[in-house]
Amino acid sequence: MNPTVTSPKNAPAVGAASPGPARPGSGRPGVPGPGAAASEPRYHAPAWVRMPGALSFRNIGAVYVWLAIAVIFAVWAPSTFPTWTTARQILDENAATGLMALSVVIPLCTRTFDLSVGFIASLSAVTASYMIEHGVPVAAAVTIAMGGALLVGLINACVVVVMGVDSFIATLATGSLIAAFITLMTNDIAITSPKLLGPFAKIGQASIGGITLPVIYTLVVALVIWFVLEHTATGRRLYATGFNPESARLAGVRTARLRFASLIVSALLAGAAGVVLASTLGSGDPQAGVPYLLSAYAAAFLGASQLRRGRFNAWGTLIAVLLLGTGVVGLGLVSAPNWAPAMFTGVVLIAALGVTGARRRALRGGLGQRFGRRREATETPSRT
Amino acid sequence: MTGSGRGGHAALERDGVLRADGVEVGPALLKIEGLSKTFGGTRALIDVDLDVREHEIHALVGQNGSGKSTLIKSLAGYHHPDPGARAWFAGQPFELGSGLQHGHDRLRFVHQDLGHVLELGVIDNLALRHAYVRGRFGNIRWAEQERTARELLGRFGVDIDLHRPLAEATPVERVVVAIVAALQGWDGGRGVLVLDEPTAVLPPHEVAQLFELIGEVRRAGASVLYVSHRIDEIFQLADRVTVLRGGRVVATRAVADLTPRELASLMVGEEVDPDFRAQVPAASGAPVVLEARNLRTRYLNGVSFALHQGEVLGVAGLAGSGGEQLPYVVAGALGREASGQLRLPGRGGQWTDIGPNGLTGLALVPADRAREGVIAEFGVAENLTLPILDRLRNGVAHSRSRETALVHDWVERLQIRTADQDAPISTLSGGNQQKVVMARALALEPSVLLLCEPTAGVDIATRIALYELIAQQAERGLGVIVSSTDIGDLLAMCTRILVLRDGVVARELDGNQVTQAILHHAIEGTDEQ
Numbered sequence: 082m083n084p085t086v087t088s089p090k091n092a093p094a095v096g097a098a099s100p101g102p103a104r105p106g107s108g109r110p111g112v113p114g115p116g117a118a119a120s121e122p123r124y125h126a127p128a129w130v131r132m133p134g135a136l137s138f139r140n141i142g143a144v145y146v147w148l149a150i151a152v153i154f155a156v157w158a159p160s161t162f163p164t165w166t167t168a169r170q171i172l173d174e175n176a177a178t179g180l181m182a183l184s185v186v187i188p189l190c191t192r193t194f195d196l197s198v199g200f201i202a203s204l205s206a207v208t209a210s211y212m213i214e215h216g217v218p219v220a221a222a223v224t225i226a227m228g229g230a231l232l233v234g235l236i237n238a239c240v241v242v243v244m245g246v247d248s249f250i251a252t253l254a255t256g257s258l259i260a261a262f263i264t265l266m267t268n269d270i271a272i273t274s275p276k277l278l279g280p281f282a283k284i285g286q287a288s289i290g291g292i293t294l295p296v297i298y299t300l301v302v303a304l305v306i307w308f309v310l311e312h313t314a315t316g317r318r319l320y321a322t323g324f325n326p327e328s329a330r331l332a333g334v335r336t337a338r339l340r341f342a343s344l345i346v347s348a349l350l351a352g353a354a355g356v357v358l359a360s361t362l363g364s365g366d367p368q369a370g371v372p373y374l375l376s377a378y379a380a381a382f383l384g385a386s387q388l389r390r391g392r393f394n395a396w397g398t399l400i401a402v403l404l405l406g407t408g409v410v411g412l413g414l415v416s417a418p419n420w421a422p423a424m425f426t427g428v429v430l431i432a433a434l435g436v437t438g439a440r441r442r443a444l445r446g447g448l449g450q451r452f453g454r455r456r457e458a459t460e461t462p463s464r465t
Numbered sequence: 466m467t468g469s470g471r472g473g474h475a476a477l478e479r480d481g482v483l484r485a486d487g488v489e490v491g492p493a494l495l496k497i498e499g500l501s502k503t504f505g506g507t508r509a510l511i512d513v514d515l516d517v518r519e520h521e522i523h524a525l526v527g528q529n530g531s532g533k534s535t536l537i538k539s540l541a542g543y544h545h546p547d548p549g550a551r552a553w554f555a556g557q558p559f560e561l562g563s564g565l566q567h568g569h570d571r572l573r574f575v576h577q578d579l580g581h582v583l584e585l586g587v588i589d590n591l592a593l594r595h596a597y598v599r600g601r602f603g604n605i606r607w608a609e610q611e612r613t614a615r616e617l618l619g620r621f622g623v624d625i626d627l628h629r630p631l632a633e634a635t636p637v638e639r640v641v642v643a644i645v646a647a648l649q650g651w652d653g654g655r656g657v658l659v660l661d662e663p664t665a666v667l668p669p670h671e672v673a674q675l676f677e678l679i680g681e682v683r684r685a686g687a688s689v690l691y692v693s694h695r696i697d698e699i700f701q702l703a704d705r706v707t708v709l710r711g712g713r714v715v716a717t718r719a720v721a722d723l724t725p726r727e728l729a730s731l732m733v734g735e736e737v738d739p740d741f742r743a744q745v746p747a748a749s750g751a752p753v754v755l756e757a758r759n760l761r762t763r764y765l766n767g768v769s770f771a772l773h774q775g776e777v778l779g780v781a782g783l784a785g786s787g788g789e790q791l792p793y794v795v796a797g798a799l800g801r802e803a804s805g806q807l808r809l810p811g812r813g814g815q816w817t818d819i820g821p822n823g824l825t826g827l828a829l830v831p832a833d834r835a836r837e838g839v840i841a842e843f844g845v846a847e848n849l850t851l852p853i854l855d856r857l858r859n860g861v862a863h864s865r866s867r868e869t870a871l872v873h874d875w876v877e878r879l880q881i882r883t884a885d886q887d888a889p890i891s892t893l894s895g896g897n898q899q900k901v902v903m904a905r906a907l908a909l910e911p912s913v914l915l916l917c918e919p920t921a922g923v924d925i926a927t928r929i930a931l932y933e934l935i936a937q938q939a940e941r942g943l944g945v946i947v948s949s950t951d952i953g954d955l956l957a958m959c960t961r962i963l964v965l966r967d968g969v970v971a972r973e974l975d976g977n978q979v980t981q982a983i984l985h986h987a988i989e990g991t992d993e994q
Contacts, residue, residue: 329851
């Protein structure tokens, strides 16, 4: 395709460009010595782990843990846990968590944190409820709520990308501003109105074929994110931006634009989650979204250890949401004490991330390499 | 400890053991026999014997992947060697890889990454490696700490601002501080200082300063094991050289008995010419592919030039001369820090401002492969196609099959050694990573190729392969700009060389007539008749 390079007449000449030395057996056989050896074991898992690729424990460990949890609770509470009611309860209760978790996946791909998603969800829940309460039609109310979310997204993107403030602290700050605004508008009292139980309630409570709409929203969003990340150039560029922004920029990736867009996406998805929450709960709770922040990030990070290791991805995130959600619902069914669910979440997270982290270190098998992901690249040229 | 160090130094001088150039080499000090190291199924080191004599500068050379680093790390105790290895220091046996971080106390190491905390100054970087001077409440006694650091540096004739963060120090200053840090607590007398490619990131004019310090260390009574793959340095510095190839020692010779050509051949295993010069025909009367006018940055002070089709234009200069920035400026990678105008006859030929317009879309191979070139978490294919993803589209979706075909093509063409296309790029050797970055630039089908430090950290065989590749591209009409601190690169590739001093073009040299001496003097500014 490149006239300067592909001309068949010249093709062999490039091969000849590395006369002897590049040939195997001339000092450096196919695979280089020590450095490569250290990374090789990543393909040498013990036999019991070496299942057909996609099903290996390495790849989808969380699914096996999830199954194990399900079996434990099925044995523990045989009359209540293994039922359709419980299954549906798990899905319904975690649809909003799923949406919130998916909302942070895209920014995280570019190594940008959006910690304001919880507040954005609250804001849009309150806004939508307020509009409905004052007789605004459902479509308009939802549009206005989403507009608010979009506005916050733009502010986030301007502060983080244009002003260059670190995203972690910048989105905490904008989150605080949103909280202030919500308190100003609602005096921190939840908006309740019979109108909220009208057509607006359908958004979060109607179901198709026995599956409630929020579950379907979540699946659709996951499908879209999966497609973008795995099957488009944009996805590749998002990951490149996160892994090494400077390399990506010099390779022509418009990193600033991608980070800008990723913060808009997270704000819009969080806004949608807020509308769904308001509709499901039938009230505009000023605190509606905040509790979801932690579980959203927990699921996104746990999800990044699944399917595409080291890359934030949609299905891994949903698996993580399901794993954590199943445990919490199961604990409720066996009437565990009220501190148990939070403890369960913490223990599972540390165990899961600890195990994957430890294994990765073991596989890299080198001292010092854990101290920075850049190191991995710098080590190699230094290999002597 | 510093006091006793001075004592040792003085004693040596009194006894007249050392001459000015310290040539007198004593008996074997460090001796290794039968050192092997296996990683998984790969034998990184096979039955290696090595001896370093007293007061000797012993070079250890080999291509990327020949086992140099594994050998150093085994000595340092990071790797546990296979059973059967034996080691002696001054006749006393000791155990290798004893699990201690520092191994034998008389062996001191400066690894290639130096291990500094760049945000901190010299005092902290020295103390972190050794010990802080503490007061009664565990507080650090800063005055005394500073005095210790000053004495330590003074011992080796080093003069550096102690408080400035190392991030602001020059590269050679960082290397020097690392060496001094490694020698803390060494009281002079017998010892081996191991330097792993200390010049890898140094511009040429700073290398002399490092060599001075190495001489100083030797005069203080130590031997030096010097790891490098720069052949010219070995001949400047070393007494003997051990060559590793494929994990085996292929030769240990006195440097005086070797020619650079022989040494290169020993490293590569075949006849290789270290003074390789690609035959690039000077482009006479070829059309212009790029014209630059009045390029300015913090370092560049109004540079204008024209690049012709088929020309390989070198850019040389000391650090700070602006030469290293030039390809970035032309690529538009510096954004608003740069100003000036470009004209590309292939794109309509109007003059356009470079500053505000962002990347110009010309193919750039950046200087720092790890930081600016590859994406370590990506595979070979993902790295290679990053700038051309739009061409691999199938509707909105990215076409894996077209990507695979394209990457396969480039892997073949540039002989990139990789397990498969999806292998993480970090599993490739430096030379092969560089080939991936080069393939990425060429895949853009550019009319102008911009190269920075194209052979940094690349072994000699790959280096020559890259030279030939670039020559071929030029022959087919590509215009190339090469900025390099490695004079060898410029001599081997360029048809014309611009020498920059103080941000302006001070000399323009014809690539076919330039010699190393002429280029060197032009760069240093010592060429005025």
